[in-house]
Amino acid sequence: MRTGVRREDEAPRGGGPAGGRTRPPRMRRLARRLRGWGGVSAMAAACALTAAVLLPLAQAAPEDGPAAAVRPPGSVAAVPQAPWTLTDTCPDPEASLRPSAGDGPTIERIRKAGKLVAGVDQNSFAWGYRNPVDGRLDGFDIALVRAIAKDILGDENAVIYRAIPTNQRIPALQEGRVDVVVRTMTINCKRLEDVAFSTAYFEAGQQVLAPKGSPITGYDASLKDRRICTAAGSTAETALKAQAYGAVPVSVPNQLDCLVRLQLGEVDGIITDNALAAGQAAQDPSVRLVGSPFTKEFYGVAMHKGAPDLVRRVNKVLEDYRAGGGGSPWMQAYARHLGPVLPGVAGPPAPKYRD
């Protein structure tokens, strides 16, 4: 996968919480898209032809979108402006260290402590949240933490969960308050200066969320004159500033605030990371993701920069986690936590290594 990868559009861009990274070149995207299609239904396959025809026009890769390629061709053709693309300042931020099951000083320390200290979210539905039934932490991120604990300590419950807010993710790692951060954290170049990341464990993308029955069809001309909500400082806000398609932008402190505004009728649609949007859709069955994701962002497990042994070990856990095709632990966790709200994901992103 890595061979032949070249970077384009490497101009620096203001990094919000959701950060930004370099667009992969068209060749790789095509390869990925074809691989993505391989696992989807016949309907999607039929649509793939349309998508292929539109490839030179469409910069956004619809490979993981639940409603992939359902975007009517006309809506794309009608837009004269170039779609917005995400850029980052370094090549291949999601490439990590090769996996290894070996022990090192960090693993030793965790073993001695007997518990893995994990920084997680408890506010992000389907990813890391308190299950309303029993009040325990649950979600896709939490399942991964348990797998890491099981591999290192032999007990998936040997975890101390620390609920950390978004702005504390990096300080918590740097000050040694947590061993790992598994908290829908996007891998990007700016963060790589402060922390180390595992290989990507999920591929997300910015996508449009709209009420059922809304005329909004995606990040396209259907946004014209609609009030569109984004979180302040997010990638979506940057995208909307660069290419608004005539939408009226509304900025709020946090992505969940957008759903509040949508329910109150103060906005007509939301643009956010589709993983978080899935959490929103899970809390309000009357909204749905429309169109396809128009960026690619990879989530990684963040660790201390000086703990390469732990990074390699977590990458090893991820290799095992991804292995097994449709029955892999990854697919099981996906089906349990995300499948109902974020359908259409064929599998985990392929790992990339830099050594």
Added chain:
Amino acid sequence: MAITTRAPAPAGGAGGPAAGPPAGPPGPGTAWAEGVERLRAAATTEPGRLRIIGALVAGIVLLFGAVTVWEVAGRVGSAEDVVGRSQPLSADAASIYRSLADADTASSSGFLAGADEPREVRQRYEKDMAGASRLLVSAAANAGEDAESRRQITLLGEQLPRYTGLIEQARANNRQGLPLGGAYLRYANEQMSTQLLPAAQRLYEAETGRLYADYDNARSLPLASLGAGILALAALGWAQHRNYRRTNRVFNRGLVAATAATLVALLWLAVGHAVARSSLAEARTEGQESLKVLTDARIAALQARANENLTLIARGAVLAADKKSDKYDVDFAANMKDLDAGLEKALRLADDDKGREPVASAADGVRQWKQRHAAARETDLRGDYQAALPQVIGDRDHKDSSGASFDTVDASLERALAHEQAEFTRAARSGLGAFGGLVTGSAALAVAGAAAVLLGIGRRLSEYR
């Protein structure tokens, strides 16, 4: 004028022209000219002069009485407004302000407790909302022509149902364990702190402004009355001096009695108003100013508590202007700073031990609250949310929560407010009491004085028969 209509005195020759020929057309000009002519004719004889002097002096004494009645009645009205109308309205506005802040605090406390929301927290919220709605209706009925008050009342009336709607959506989502509930609560809090509370504060300030206007009216010196009284005394003195020079008689009983009545009325006016003025000043400086400072301090305490709760609810979802710190933690620190400053000022304004004690107790509570908050915040920042929560909201095993400290602060401030309100009412009532009888008294004294003048002059006139 009664004197001039009497039968002309026998002495003094020129009585004839007074009964002028009624032949000419009696237009207003000629009537006036005729009166002047008559006076001029009367002034040429001593009895005529005496009649004019008597009429003028009695008139001045009556004028003094009339001006005093007019000025004092206005001040009594204003003082009554202070005690019975504008201060209660200002207190009601303060109560609306406090109820809203309290409701916001109660809703965030209840939210943190989730499905275990204690009954009394919910009741507190409902009581606050019912109280605020009721007081808003009465404030609207009493706002009269005051445009600023009406504007704020309208704004509050529009925003209050919206706020309660957001709170109920927050509760409903929270009960289902959905993080969306927290977002609704934060939105409700934003509406409260950017729309409702500023409007309530402006209403409170407008009502307090009206109260201060009533104070100023009640306290303004009755200069016209005092001037008229001095003029009356001077006129009486001059009349007596003239009498003495003409007759060598030292006293004219009527004039002396009139002088005494005028002097009594003038002293009563001066002393009565001075006493009322000082009592009203005391009510303002020791009561109302303290009430204002304490009300502001209590609002700061309530907002600090709401922000402390929201720090746990938002869990870092909203950043402050520096893009690093938690917004609610930063707001909490700012509220606590206001609270400290307010308590310090309240302690300075408190004039007795009974006033100082609750303020000092609130200050102790604030110190304890800060310590407990810092401990809870540290636990939360360590990532131990489950341990930080009871440190803030308390439970069976955590009686020493920061919430308990807040309750101490709030209860102490409530006691301090009750004390200052009582101080105010006592001082303002005593000020109003100092005006007691002044209106009727000065009217009666002026009438008696004027009558005495006429009697005294009449006695002199009778010597010419």
